[in-house]
Amino acid sequence: MNFDTISVIGLGYIGLPTAAVIASRRKKVIGVDVNPHAVETINRGDIHIVEPELDIVVHAAVKEGYLRATTSPEPADAFLIAVPTPFKAENGNDHVPDLSYIEAASKAIAPVLKKGALVILESTSPVGATEQMAAWLAEARPDLTFPQAHGEESDIRIAHCPERVLPGHVVRELVENDRVIGGMTAKCSAAATALYQIFVEGECITTTARTAEMAKLTENSFRDVNIAFANELSIICDKLDINVWELIRLANRHPRVNILQPGPGVGGHCIAVDPWFIVSETPDEARLIRTAREVNDGKPQWVIDKVNEAVGKFLSANPDKTAKDVTIACFGLAFKPDIDDLRESPALKIVEQLAISHPGRLLAVEPNTERLPISLKEKATLVILDEALSKADVILMLVDHKGFKAVPSSQLGNKLLVDTRGVW
Numbered sequence: 001m002n003f004d005t006i007s008v009i010g011l012g013y014i015g016l017p018t019a020a021v022i023a024s025r026r027k028k029v030i031g032v033d034v035n036p037h038a039v040e041t042i043n044r045g046d047i048h049i050v051e052p053e054l055d056i057v058v059h060a061a062v063k064e065g066y067l068r069a070t071t072s073p074e075p076a077d078a079f080l081i082a083v084p085t086p087f088k089a090e091n092g093n094d095h096v097p098d099l100s101y102i103e104a105a106s107k108a109i110a111p112v113l114k115k116g117a118l119v120i121l122e123s124t125s126p127v128g129a130t131e132q133m134a135a136w137l138a139e140a141r142p143d144l145t146f147p148q149a150h151g152e153e154s155d156i157r158i159a160h161c162p163e164r165v166l167p168g169h170v171v172r173e174l175v176e177n178d179r180v181i182g183g184m185t186a187k188c189s190a191a192a193t194a195l196y197q198i199f200v201e202g203e204c205i206t207t208t209a210r211t212a213e214m215a216k217l218t219e220n221s222f223r224d225v226n227i228a229f230a231n232e233l234s235i236i237c238d239k240l241d242i243n244v245w246e247l248i249r250l251a252n253r254h255p256r257v258n259i260l261q262p263g264p265g266v267g268g269h270c271i272a273v274d275p276w277f278i279v280s281e282t283p284d285e286a287r288l289i290r291t292a293r294e295v296n297d298g299k300p301q302w303v304i305d306k307v308n309e310a311v312g313k314f315l316s317a318n319p320d321k322t323a324k325d326v327t328i329a330c331f332g333l334a335f336k337p338d339i340d341d342l343r344e345s346p347a348l349k350i351v352e353q354l355a356i357s358h359p360g361r362l363l364a365v366e367p368n369t370e371r372l373p374i375s376l377k378e379k380a381t382l383v384i385l386d387e388a389l390s391k392a393d394v395i396l397m398l399v400d401h402k403g404f405k406a407v408p409s410s411q412l413g414n415k416l417l418v419d420t421r422g423v424w
């Protein structure tokens with residue numbers, strides 16, 4: 001199959017790196033995004049998101065003329081859809097996936113689809129979303145045939161190929177990782193494989209669209225369950241006066257044990273979200289997956305209770321003082337180390353909660369940001385590491401950024417510590 005022009009719909013954390021990497025293989029790529037600011041930034045050769053190495057790849061792709069961004073779709077040989085799949089807002093705690101971005105993207109590309117085109121859904125999606133996307137496309141283009149009705153003979157080929165790259169390592173993992181390719185028919189899988197082989201050095205493994213959807217949800221749920229196990233162990237060990245990090249290190253010496261690390265909770269827009277896509281479709285069966293989500297979502301409150309305990313201890317040792325006199329320094333706001341991304345960050349949630357409940361001074365150190373989010377303005381002060389170390393009575397370690405790990409425990413003096421990452 002020939003792909004002279006490839007269009008990527010959604011130029012965010014996945015779509016933009018994918019578009020740029022394909023363009024770096026000297027293919028003409030048209031990136032489409034509803035956000036005019038993103039489009040303008042990219043067309044200048046700049047980027048609107050933070051991801052190592054991405055600026056260089058985008059800059060080169062735009063300057064050499066292989067990547068161009070626009071707000072309205074244009075005809076192409078293949079379309080890759082990489083738009084968000086959040087929860088439906090009106091459903092409160094039901095965590096029902098919201099496919100409206102996929103629906104909008106399908107309806108936007110439908111008018112420019114031509115016979116022989118390939119449409120790939122990359123967005124992490126609940127099982128059945130690819131079939132739903134095919135139905136929206138077919139409804140909008142009754143003059144074309146689609147795999148759900150015409151099988152291998154269809155005019156349009158459709159596949160799901162979930163993205164699996166780790167934020168912070170996207171440019172490398174896009175090329176190196178294996179890809180799971182779920183075509184609606186064997187020909188759809190073959191076409192999608194040909195497309196990914198333009199830039200993927202890993203293996204392209206084919207399956208059905210539904211299995212590919214479930215594979216992605218399974219990968220992130222597996223990690224969530226494993227972290228929930230570690231978080232539960234950390235709470236048990238705290239009660240039993242055992243160092244959980246030493247415990248996990250020892251248990252992981254067994255050749256068939258590999259426990260992840262406990263922390264202040266699970267954040268980001270993937271692992272804290274995707275397992276709910278399984279739970280919302282099969283609520284009675286997905287018992288372990290639901291419990292893992294609840295264990296991880298409950299960890300921030302446990303951390304807040306530990307901070308309150310530490311403040312209590314400080315006050316017992318300093319009877320002339322009240323909680324108003326206690327300074328708490330929070331180390332890190334991002335959802336994981338060495339990034340600037342605050343989305344769904346348990347660290348941020350904890351600091352926001354302390355900002356409401358703690359009557360004394362609250363300091364925050366976050367080396368990857370220049371200003372505090374609005375939710376913390378006037379309630380906390382952004383300081384540099386040294387200032388936090390010198391002024392704090394209670395230190396709360398939330399994110400194991402490189403700079404924090406370099407602080408020796410000897411520098412902490414006799415300050416009270418709540419170390420959710422086992423750094424010290």
Ligand code: SAJ
Pocket residue numbers: 124163164165166167219220223227260261262263264265266267268269270271335336337
């Ligand atoms: N975390 C722990 N303990 C650990 C590892 C992580 O508490 O041992 C926490 C992190 O601090 C963070 C959260 O989990 O708050 C998630 O971080 P992460 O690094 O595990 O994962 P993400 O969300 O950045 O990326 C994941 C990856 N999925 C898997 O590793 C199975 C990535 O490959 C996916 O592409 C991405 O989700 C996605 O987009 O779905």
